[in-house]
Amino acid sequence: MGKIYIVSISSGSSSDLSKRAIDALNESDVIVGYKGYIDLIKNVIEGKEIYSNSMRGEIERCSFAISSANEGKKVAIISSGDAGLYGMAGPIFEMADGIEIEYIPGITAAFLAASQLGAPIMHDMCTISLSDLLTPFDVIEKRLKAAAEGDFVIALYNPKSSGRQNHIETAMDIIRLYRKDTTPVGIVKNALRSGQNVKITMIKDIDFDEIDMSTTIIIGNSQTYIKNGYMVTPRGYRI
């Protein structure tokens, strides 16, 4: 019987994979994923049949995984972070019928980034992707406004790509209507991967040139402060 494992690979480093994820990769005949993510885990999947393609090849990957499972193979389709947030879990569950599916959770980018910044999240938080490939930008703007108004800690995913250089600036223009210019902001590139770069700054001092596709941005709420070089959002304990 075929089966699809939707495997969240977290940072991609074998230090951050769960045993459940490693076992699923070992159990699988075929590993399916975006080329860049396959490369991250190549030491864990040596000798396996691989199907990889480029960005925007998501639906092809899902079709291949589903037809392989229908042929009786065990297939692992991978996503970085958690596959259930902007990842491959959605299209697999949308497209597959009559196949056993197991979705293995992982550490989404907001928490990989947070772990390098101090304790920036801690309280009610939200994630917003700035990619308008699949979501109209007016929906994104509405969510930015709601999140800023609600004083959530905000984690921005996909802040920039070659096709959308200015979304992050537009996003920050919306957020700063509701939040002080001195609100701490954490900018983490390649969290817990080679090439990691971590910066803590304030809304007014963001250098947009430093932000790219592999960056996650965490914007503090009204209570977030900087201490000993760390970004800290209090939960509200009397300390």
Next chain:
Amino acid sequence: MGKIYIVSISSGSSSDLSKRAIDALNESDVIVGYKGYIDLIKNVIEGKEIYSNSMRGEIERCSFAISSANEGKKVAIISSGDAGLYGMAGPIFEMADGIEIEYIPGITAAFLAASQLGAPIMHDMCTISLSDLLTPFDVIEKRLKAAAEGDFVIALYNPKSSGRQNHIETAMDIIRLYRKDTTPVGIVKNALRSGQNVKITMIKDIDFDEIDMSTTIIIGNSQTYIKNGYMVTPRGYRI
């Protein structure tokens, strides 16, 4: 030299711990945590010095961890899910000075629960804790309203305890002002732990008696639907 590891233990099952988390536990002289979470990982920390106490003993735990680290010990302070969301990372960074701290990320409850429901999150999401021990309830209400208005997938943490039986009903009354009565809702108790219980229902059919402290609730956005018994939020691919 002393050191504090803030260790996210995810579900607490050794299947969901990362290697980074296991290594930190092995490396530590002392393990500090809420008694219920220490029990979950007891097979991983055999033979270690343990400091545990009850719920609401958070600040005592942090003080103990910090003074042990100041005595030169390596200390792991644990949280379920990710320690950086409603967990121990915040008070440690708030209270500690001049001690090496490493925060090891994990899988927060929203994603543990999601993995048992299908692909309920997938798009912009937020987490809201319904505990008013540390947060005034009017702040919680404001965030519920913002999250519902912004059409975020909403994960509710700490939906109920003996002191607050009705917060979850109040929360759903706010959310249903903005979302259809037939919006899918996932209710997961003890995700990926013994005693797991999973239910998919709709806003209008929630049985509040089934919800307790160890339950995480995921409320779909305006696009979420139920397919093959799974809760699925589309990202927007043409499928």
